[in-house]
Amino acid sequence: MPERSANGVCLAIEGLTKRFGGFYALNELSMQVATGHIHALIGPNGAGKTTFFNLVTGVLPADKGRIVFEGEVVDDARPSKRTLRGIARTFQNIRLFPHLTVLETVMIGAHCRAFPSVVGALGKAVLQPPFGEAGEERTMREHALELLSFLGLASQQDAKASDLPYGEQRKLEMARALATQPRLLLLDEPAAGMNPHETLELDETIKKIRDRGITVVLVEHDMRLVMEISDRITVLNFGTRIADGVPNEIQSNPAVIEAYLGEDVKL
């Protein structure tokens, strides 16, 4: 995968601010994510982590500040445009397509790369051969199957997405996001609701994703996972950055410990 980064910085956030009425969800947040890193974003509940994702992916507009992805300022109004740039995400409360099969779900992710133009997609739909498979369809399907194997879901390809157990639904969300061929993947609480065995598997999976050349930013509450896989951690509280460093530094940072006091978390 070709790397277009400015000095090894995949994502640069400069003074990002988001207000809801009088409440600052993000307040002049600045941080950098290095290319090829697994970068974690942690902080107490309400610290602004999901808002951060929503701003980077374009779901919400920022009030102030800049988002720079691979050296280019990102200000597309529509999330789909940002995905085309190479930024993909999963959702905290899984948002799968209830009536599609596992395979079809992943192929949705692949659609934007195979058919960047709607008119082109319509043309291809109308002109496809009456029996058998069109070229793009086969390519997309093989690509999707590869991703399903990568995540261990290949045997479930024809199952309905909503019939899968919780842990596998999370994996499916990741497969779908990966199908958009991102260079930056935002994972929103990927370990939520997982048992220790599944979390271990997730650990491996995230590392494998990174090994494919994708920068990963994850929001997480599971500190063991965070400390184990992160190359770098940024800590948020009240919408601002209170610490930024490697796991060891964060673990012994007094400001971080204080922010978590009262929360049932072992750092």
Place this chain on the structure above:
Amino acid sequence: MFEGLLDGYTRSLLIFAGINVIAAYSFYAPFKTGQVSLGQAGFMAVGAYTAAILTQKFGMPFAVALVAGGAVAGVVGVAVGFPALRIKGIYLLLLTLGFAEIVSVIVLSWDYVGGAQGFRKIPFNRYTLDYVIVIILVLLMLFARLERSSLGRAMDSIHQDETAAEAMGIDVVRIKLLAFGLGAVIAGLAGALYAHHATYMDSTTFNVMMGIEILMFVVVGGGSTFLGPLVGAAVLNMIPEILRALRDWLELVPVAWTNFFPMNRVYDFLHDFLDFENAKRLIAYGIILIIMMIVRPDGLVTRDSLRRLAPARWKAKHA
């Protein structure tokens, strides 16, 4: 085509049924992306009036008028489709309803197209049935292909979770507009065909009830596959005929069986009820609708039922 085979009445029946099928697909197109429009009758009116103006006032051939009707309806469709992008659910229902009503009011007050008297003496098109059949075949092919294609999948994904689809890079805005515009074009064609067969229309022709019926064809037939609209429109159109056939069969019951009380009462009631007279037929129609929604709310044709009917071909596709 079929000149010698069909009498005028049957021909007309088939034409109206066919136009209803086309109208059903005009609802199906935006519905595939999750947009529920009660205003397709309004687009039919746009197509109908555009075409009728061209044939009656400007002497153009029907084929040209038909294409123009569809095109103008499509343009209006995209125009309405823009504001429709950001509203959902009941709000979209009301917006499309309002649009259809406004078209009705415009037609009513525009004397050029007849105003309150209606648009009369639209040139009759002898080949309407042929056009209807061809268009239906084209639509079937189009939607069958769409269903198997990536674009069709993308539309389904928008229907099922628009936010997630957008996040996966699907160009939701353009696809929704495309679907909405396509629906309007199809409706425009249906309207133009109607006008040149009925040769008369006014502001009450393409009314709210028609918009609702179009919605019903698809919901009853099944909105998740390309055969749903066809089946729904065909079945709902055939119900009055079925009821009439039932009454004819009823009359075959030997007189001796129903000469006495209470059978004579039962017979009279059934016979009366199955009478082709409008109001009673419609009451049966309403009852059937309610029963259908209780028993089979997903419609007559669903993805699963298609899967069961054609397992071999489906499995081959996914081999």
Place this chain on the structure above:
Amino acid sequence: MIFQQLINGLMLGASYALIAIGYTLIFGVLRLLYFAHGEVFMVGAFVGLYLVVLGHANIYVALIGAMLACGLLGIIAVYVSVRPVPKDRPLAPLISTIGLTIILQNLAVYIFGGQQMAFPETIRQELYQLGPVTISSVQIFILVTAVTLMLALWLFIERSKTGRAIRATAENHETAALLGVDVNRVVLITFVIGSGIAGVAGVLDGIKNSGVSPFMGVGATAKGLIVMLLGGLGNVPGAMVAGLMLGMIEILSAAYIGTTERDFFSFLILILILLYKPTGLFGTRTIEER
């Protein structure tokens, strides 16, 4: 002259308001567009007509009779076309209420024929002069009845325990259930109240127009929906005010611009509200969208 139009506007508006109340109440607790509500209005008018004509009843009995009959119709509607239909497919309940609409309308045509029927005089016609305004006893009766009904309903919704239960259910079914509200019963009560009021509105309309027709429900449906949206979905006081407003706007535009255009303005308002203020003039009060 303008005062005369204002009175007419108020009367039309009161009619719209009473119908819209039912729509918005039901939408508020069920998120369902109860299409058949306009036909309930029509049924009320016919019940009132027959009580007066066949039962030689006075107007008060006719009103109460219509209210009770329509309340009963509301109960039937719930058991036949609302409860049995699964709610997770959003269009199915809509279609079943459309089925109910078709049944009611054609039942009326079947029983009464498709023509308009005259509503006999039940109130002694007298004219009163209030300054520049001439108002008839009939008009006063209609307005007073409508306003009283609306006031009573407003007090009920805002102050009574059941009214609170209704509002809680409109906001969130689960929370309401957790607070001990029997959601099913609330839905039923909502239907009964809404339908009963529509029944009264039907009789009042019959008096106003001196006639009833099996098709009077169709127009009521369209206008009721616009008013519901204008006042804010689920917002009962909003529907009341919006109804009066729309009635005024329609009459005034008919008087000063032209009769066919009057509907045009109503639908234009509908579109503008949808595009720029879908929460209505006074805000929605209904189950939040996920």
